[in-house]
Amino acid sequence: MTEDAPFPRPTRLTIDTAAIVANRRTIAARVGPGVETAGVVKADGYGTGATAAAKAMAADGCRTFFVAHVGEGVALRAALAEGGRDRARIFVLNGLLPGTETTLAEHGLAPVLGSFPEIEDWAAFGREEGLALPSAIHVDTGMNRHGLDLDEARALADRPDLAAAAGAELVMSHLACADEPGHPLNLRQLERFRAIRPLFPGLSASLANSSGVHLGAEYHFDLVRPGVALYGGAIRTGEASPMRPVVGLEATILQVRDARAGESVGYGARQTPKRASRLAVLSVGYADGFHRTASSADERLGGRGFLHGRPVPIVGRISMDLMMVDVTDVPQAARGDVVELIGPNVTLQEAAAAMGTIDYEVLTSLGRRYERIRR
């Protein structure tokens, strides 16, 4: 199904929604029946489309979702209500921004409260409205990002009336190094979270993101919050992903041209092929989220595509709307052929490594100009 293209576009992004559902099932099977597997769909479902991902997961039994922003939550609530799943829980990870209380309440969104002022504001709003409004409490166990510190968590535990007035259902924390199983911070965060949990006896508890799930059952608690793994991301940075791939990216060749040996290619004249070469010009560039850091230069090989069974290296700098690949060794390469940039032969993780970044950033940078084909 083509989502939004009345005519063919030169670049195609395929998104395998069934793979997202299958990946969530894989995680659910790993954590077992006693642990809830939520779906993190922030940043438009890591660039793949939050609405379709969430609807498909909800239809498969997912009852709890996490977004980052209130606006994402509002859109998600509307999408789920269409499918008759308006009872799904939606947590807003970035917490309570002043002035968003009414919007959160109207759309049944639960802020993840990470500071005393947020907790007090949410509790006061609930009292004024005479409503029991849901929330989660975020405790920082070692990331030093969002959340109550350990002393504040203890202080909150001494005021059960406040936690109750704020509608707290869930106490959660976030791991800083879950993608490095041997990192000592994992155990330290686990121990701190274990110490915090009994302070909030009525609340369910959640610690693990995608890679946290793979650290072991002691990290699972009542609910796990996978994001990137749903979308085919790696569990350990720098390793192949054990999940089903979700995203494929293909670009059409606009032109095949000859380049003389010793002539530079592209902006900045950063690469000068030593041999006479055939170059294919592709209609994709950094404005499409194909980061410029995957460019090639004489001293550095960049990313690659795949065409007719062979790798085709990127030549020169990636520009805003175009890039070149070397097809000298693929004689049948022709205008209109389709080059794989992410897919079975060039994994998301490989593309990310060529760009000097992680699969999360590649996914969330995916451009708006692609023809999006949903399977």
Ligand SMILES: *Cc1c(COP(=O)(O)O)cnc(C)c1O
């Ligand atoms: C983004 C996020 C997640 C999901 O993380 P992944 O590494 O993508 O699985 C879970 N919890 C919090 C607090 C997050 O910000």
